Amino acid sequence: MRILLLSNLYPPHVEGGAEILARDIAGSLEKLGHEVLVLTSWYGLSKAQQDGQVWRTLRTVMSAHFDRRRSIWQQFSKLNNYYRDYHNAANAQELQRVIAATRPDALYIWEVNGIGINSLLSVLPTLTIPIVFHLGSYWFPYALSPETEQSNLRLRWFKQLLIGRVPSLTYTSLIGVSETVKQKYVKVGCDPQRFEVIYNGIDARFLDLPRSEKEEASSHSKQLLFVGRLRAEKGILVILKALDILTNERQRTDLHLNIFGDGDEVYINELQAFIQEKRLTGAVTFHGKVPQDELLAYYDRSHIMLVPSLWQEPFGLVIAEAMARGLPVIASDVGGPAEIITHGVDGLLVAPGDEHVLVSAMSRLLEDANECQHLSEAALITVRERFTIEGNAKRVEQHLLHALHGEIANSGMVGVGIT
Numbered sequence: 001m002r003i004l005l006l007s008n009l010y011p012p013h014v015e016g017g018a019e020i021l022a023r024d025i026a027g028s029l030e031k032l033g034h035e036v037l038v039l040t041s042w043y044g045l046s047k048a049q050q051d052g053q054v055w056r057t058l059r060t061v062m063s064a065h066f067d068r069r070r071s072i073w074q075q076f077s078k079l080n081n082y083y084r085d086y087h088n089a090a091n092a093q094e095l096q097r098v099i100a101a102t103r104p105d106a107l108y109i110w111e112v113n114g115i116g117i118n119s120l121l122s123v124l125p126t127l128t129i130p131i132v133f134h135l136g137s138y139w140f141p142y143a144l145s146p147e148t149e150q151s152n153l154r155l156r157w158f159k160q161l162l163i164g165r166v167p168s169l170t171y172t173s174l175i176g177v178s179e180t181v182k183q184k185y186v187k188v189g190c191d192p193q194r195f196e197v198i199y200n201g202i203d204a205r206f207l208d209l210p211r212s213e214k215e216e217a218s219s220h221s222k223q224l225l226f227v228g229r230l231r232a233e234k235g236i237l238v239i240l241k242a243l244d245i246l247t248n249e250r251q252r253t254d255l256h257l258n259i260f261g262d263g264d265e266v267y268i269n270e271l272q273a274f275i276q277e278k279r280l281t282g283a284v285t286f287h288g289k290v291p292q293d294e295l296l297a298y299y300d301r302s303h304i305m306l307v308p309s310l311w312q313e314p315f316g317l318v319i320a321e322a323m324a325r326g327l328p329v330i331a332s333d334v335g336g337p338a339e340i341i342t343h344g345v346d347g348l349l350v351a352p353g354d355e356h357v358l359v360s361a362m363s364r365l366l367e368d369a370n371e372c373q374h375l376s377e378a379a380l381i382t383v384r385e386r387f388t389i390e391g392n393a394k395r396v397e398q399h400l401l402h403a404l405h406g407e408i409a410n411s412g413m414v415g416v417g418i419t
Contacts, residue, residue, distance in 0.1 A: 001404060002035045004104035006095065008060055008115045013044030016229065017317040018136050020292075021200055022110045025134075028393030039098050041115055055098055058091045060114040079162065086143070086163050088116025092123045099127065106130045106404050113139050118163070124170035130403040134175045134396070136200070136314050140166075141188045173408045175399055177315040178336040184312075194408055196399055199339075200315050201392030205296070206324040207383065212300040222254050222366055225302040225327070227295065227318045230263030235308035235332065236271060241355035242362060244278045252366075257284045258302070260295060299325040303372070304365055307331035310352050316340055320387040323347065323379035328372045330361045340387070346378040 005026055009019040026036040035053075041060035042048045048057040061084040099107070106129055112120055117139065124131055143166045146159035173194045176182040186192050224243070228234050239257065246252045262268075268286075275284050287298075299305075305322040307313075312335030319340050322329050331337035333349035341347035348365070350357045365372050402408055 001106065001400065002102070002104045003029060003037065003106050003108050003400065004099065004102060005036055005038045005108045005110065006112070006120075007038065007040050007110035008058075008113055009043055009111070010038055010040035010054060010056070018111050020203070021136075021317070024201070024203060024389050025393055025396055028389055029397060032393065032397050034397070037098075037102050037104060039095065055094075057094050057098075058115050059088060061085055082159070083162050084116070085114055086116065086118045086166075088119050091116045092119040095120060095123055096126075099129070104129060106132060106400055108400065109133045111137065111139070113137070117143060118165075118167055121167035121169065125168070130172040130400075131170060132173050132175065132400055132403050133169075133171050134177075135181050135185060136177045138181070138184050138314065140169050141184050144188055172403045173399065175396065178339050180312050180335045180339065181314045196395075198392060198395045198399070199387055200317055200320065201387055201389035202317065202320045202324055202383065203292070204389060206299075206321050207380075207388070209296065211326060212297060221256065222304075223298075223302040224255060224257040224362075225260075225298060225305045225322070226257065226307075227260045227305070227322075228307070229261050230259070230268050230271070232264070232267050233309065233311040234263075235310045235352065236267075237274065238308045238310075238353060238355050238358060239306050240271060240274050240278070240280065240284070242358040243280060243283060245355065245359050246362065247280060247283055248278060255283060257306075258287060258298060259284065260287045260290060260298065262289050296321075296325070299327050302327055304362060305329040306358075306362075307337055308350070308352065308358055309334065309337065311335065313337055319347070320383055324383045324387075326376040326380060328365055328375045329379070330358065330365070340382075342382070346375055346382045348375070 005022065007019065007022045009015055011019055011023045014020055026038060029036050038054040039058065040054065040056055041058040042056040043060045045056060050057070061081040107127065109131065143163055146163060169190070171194070173196070174185065174190060175196055175198050176185065177198070177200050179197055182192070182195050182197055186195065224239070226234075226236060226239060230236060236259065243255060243257055246255060275281055299322055305318070305327050307316060307319055307329060309316075309332045313332075315336035316331065319329050319331055319337055323340075323346065329341060329347040331341055331347065331349060332352040333343070334352055338349055341349055343349040348361045350361050365375075
C-alpha cells in the first residue's frame with residue numbers, strides 16, 4: 001500500500017509530540033511493508049525542498065491566539081496568521097500536484113493547522129482515493145465554532161469572519177486518539193460508525209532504555225515535573241498555587257518544580273510574576289524546550305509528574321511517557337488523561353483547577369513511597385498493554401487497509417459540515 005501522509009509539520013522540524021508521532025507511525029508502517037510518502041511544510045527551512053520521500057513544499061503559519069491582555073497593535077499583527085491558517089490556495093494546489101505525481105492508494109491526514117484548512121478541505125471532494133483523518137486535536141469543531149473556555153478574546157463573530165465558510169469534512173473514515181476526541185467530532189455530525197479510537201503509542205526508547213538513578217541534591221530532595229506547552233489551559237498556575245501552599249504554608253523546603261516547554265509569552269509573564277510574589281524563585285526552574293534525550297533523563301530524576309489540565313486534553317502523551325519511565329503521575333480527571341490513568345491503580349486523578357485537591361494528591365505520594373512504587377509498577381504494565389507504538393501502528397495499518405478495500409461501515413466518501 002502506498003500512503004501519502006499529510007501533516008503541517010514533520011521531524012526534525014517540530015513544535016510538539018504530534019509531529020513526532022506522525023514520524024513514528026510512518027516508520028512503523030514502512031516496517032510493516034508499506035510505502036509512506038509525506039507532504040508537509042518547509043517550516044524550519046529557508047525554502048521548499050524534497051527530501052527523499054518527504055515533500056517539504058507547503059507554506060505554514062504559526063497559530064495565532066488572540067488575547068485581550070495584549071495591546072491592540074499586537075492583536076492586529078496576528079490577523080494575517082489567523083486568516084492564513086484557514087486560507088492557502090497554493091497549498092491546496094500542491095496537494096493535488098503531489099497526489100497526481102505519486103498516485104497514492106490512500107491519503108492519510110494528520111494535523112492541518114497552519115497550512116490552509118479551508119483550502120485543503122475544499123480539494124478533498126475531488127479526490128478518488130480513500131481519505132483517512134488521524135485526529136489528535138479539535139481543529140474542525142473549533143473552525144465551526146471558534147471559541148473555547150480558555151479564549152481570552154471572545155469575538156466569535158470576528159473569528160468566524162476571518163475563517164469564512166468552512167467546507168465539509170470529506171472522509172472515508174476517521175481515527176481519533178481518544179474517546180474524548182471521538183465525542184467532540186460526533187457532536188458536530190461525524191459518523192460514529194466510521195470512527196475508530198486508536199490511542200497514541202510512545203517511542204519504544206521510553207520503555208527500552210535503562211532507567212537512571214534519581215540524582216538528588218540531598219536525600220530529602222523531591223523533584224516535581226511539568227512537560228508541555230505553556231498556556232493557560234495547561235493549568236501550570238494551579239501547580240504554582242499548590243507549590244505555594246506546600247512551601248510557604250506547610251513549610252516544605254524539599255520541593256523543586258522543573259517546567260519544560262515554551263508557549264504564550266503573556267501567560268509565562270503571569271507565572272513569573274506569581275513566582276516572584278510568593279518567593280518561589282528558588283523552587284522553580286523553566287528549562288524551555290529541550291531534546292527528547294534530555295527530557296527522558298528528567299523523567300528518571302523526578303518523583304512526580306503533574307498534568308493539571310483545565311481543558312479536555314485530546315490525549316496526553318507525556319503521561320504515557322512518564323508512566324513508561326516509572327514516574328508516578330497526577331493528572332486532571334478530564335479528557336484524554338482520564339482515559340489513560342485508572343485512579344489509584346496506575347496514577348492519580350484530581351478535579352481540574354483546584355490547588356487544594358492537587359496538594360492533597362501530591363502530599364499523598366510525597367509521604368508514601370510504597371504507593372509510589374505500586375503506581376509505578378502498574379503504570380508500566382498499562383503502557384506495555386495499551387500504548388506501544390508497535391501496537392498503535394498495526395491498528396492504523398488495519399484501519400487503512402479496511403478503508404482501501406471498502407470495509408468501513410457505510411463505505412464510500414462522506415462529508416460533514418455547514419450546509
